[in-house]
Amino acid sequence: MxxxxxxxxxxxxxxxxxxxxxxxxxxxxxxxEVQTYTSSLTFLAEYNRTVDIVFMDIELPDVNGMEISRxxxxxxxxxxxxxxxxxxxxxxQGYEVEAQDFIVKPAQYGEFALKLGKALVRLERRAxxxxxxxxxxxxxxxxLNALYYVEVIEHLIIYHAEGGNIEVxxxxxxxxQQLAGRGFVRCNNCYLVNLRAVREVNDTExxxxxxxxxxxxxxxxxxxxxxxxxxxGGV
Numbered sequence: 001m002x003x004x005x006x007x008x009x010x011x012x013x014x015x016x017x018x019x020x021x022x023x024x025x026x027x028x029x030x031x032x033e034v035q036t037y038t039s040s041l042t043f044l045a046e047y048n049r050t051v052d053i054v055f056m057d058i059e060l061p062d063v064n065g066m067e068i069s070r071x072x073x074x075x076x077x078x079x080x081x082x083x084x085x086x087x088x089x090x091x092x093q094g095y096e097v098e099a100q101d102f103i104v105k106p107a108q109y110g111e112f113a114l115k116l117g118k119a120l121v122r123l124e125r126r127a128x129x130x131x132x133x134x135x136x137x138x139x140x141x142x143x144l145n146a147l148y149y150v151e152v153i154e155h156l157i158i159y160h161a162e163g164g165n166i167e168v169x170x171x172x173x174x175x176x177q178q179l180a181g182r183g184f185v186r187c188n189n190c191y192l193v194n195l196r197a198v199r200e201v202n203d204t205e206x207x208x209x210x211x212x213x214x215x216x217x218x219x220x221x222x223x224x225x226x227x228x229x230x231x232x233g234g235v
Contacts, residue, residue, distance in 0.1 A: 001031050002120065003050055007065065008057040008084065009038045013105060017055055017084065020112045027113075030120070040068040049076050050132065050139045053100075053119055058085040069097040078126075078143070080119050131178060133159065135168050142166070144182060148210050150175045150192040160212065185227040188217035193224075195231045 004021065008014040014036050021032050037043040040060045054072070058065040069081050083102035100122070101115045131147070133140045146162040152172040159166040159175075176184070176192055183195045187206050197208045201224070205213045216224055 001033055002123065003033045003052045004035070004055065005043065005051050005053070006034065006036045006055045007038075007040055007043050007060070007068070008036070008055070009060055010057070011038075013057070013084070013107070014038075016107055017112075020107060020109055021116075023109060024113055024116060028117075040065060044068055044071055044075075047072065047075060048138070049079070049141045051076075051079050052123055053080045053082065053116075055082050055084050055103075058083055058087055066097070069099070073097050078130075078141075080123065082115060082119065133166055133168055135166055140166055144179075144194065145196060147194055148197040148208050148212065149194055149214065150179075150184070152190055160210075162210075183231055185224055186220055187214055187224050188220055191215075195228055198228060201225060201228070 006014055006017050008017065018034060018036070021034060024030060025032055037046075039062055041062045056065040056069055060068070063071075065083060065085070069083075072079070072081070077098075080100040081097060082100050084105060084107060085102060086105040100119050103111055103115055129145070130141050130143055133142065142159065142161055148160045148162070150172065151158040151160060152175075155169055155171070157168050157170045157172065157175055159168070172186075172190075172192060176186070179192065184192050185195060187193050191214045193206060193208070193214060197210070198206050199209050200207045201216060204215060206216050206224070207213050
């Protein structure tokens with residue numbers, strides 16, 4: 001499921017984009033979850049980091065799409081922005097906010113399908129760089145490079161990440177399965193460590209880049225050291 005937001009104050013153009021998405025969905029067996037906004041400020045106030053693609057009008061009645069995209073980038077550096085505008089001269093400024101592309105109004109299916117297709121390819125390529133967690137009814141997306149390690153305390157799973165910890169209920173085994181093949185290895189029965197975050201390993205501990213020190217159990221030490229060697233040896 002690809003989560004899409006359309007920020008467009010013109011009803012006809014918003015409906016056109018929704019219709020183009022529906023056609024693309026039928027022709028390519030893709031599923032989209034679509035949300036629409038007529039106000040850029042409302043969009044930004046309600047924004048959460050689970051969105052994959054934003055179709056952003058530039059001419060908006062409150063704050064224009066270029067400025068709202070600058071503010072959006074402070075919240076989310078990864079969401080894809082595609083400008084939809086009849087002001088192509090301004091759309092070229094999209095490099096300032098790392099926009100994926102721009103579509104000229106009125107949107108036509110050929111151009112729309114081509115540029116959406118490129119965005120979806122890029123989205124698929126980077127899918128393994130993130131995980132999504134549900135915490136108190138809110139879905140959070142974490143970049144793997146920002147996740148140091150996962151800890152279990154009884155039935156509480158704590159994701160120790162840059163910017164703060166995230167706590168969910170579950171099991172370390174389930175977390176291990178979610179992160180399988182993505183550079184995470186147990187150093188003991190309580191910790192699942194991101195090998196990217198390991199600064200050094202001494203006789204009893206793994207020292208991480210954030211300063212945390214995690215005990216390496218005797219029975220897992222050999223496999224843990226081998227996993228680090230294999231991980232960096234393959235780079």
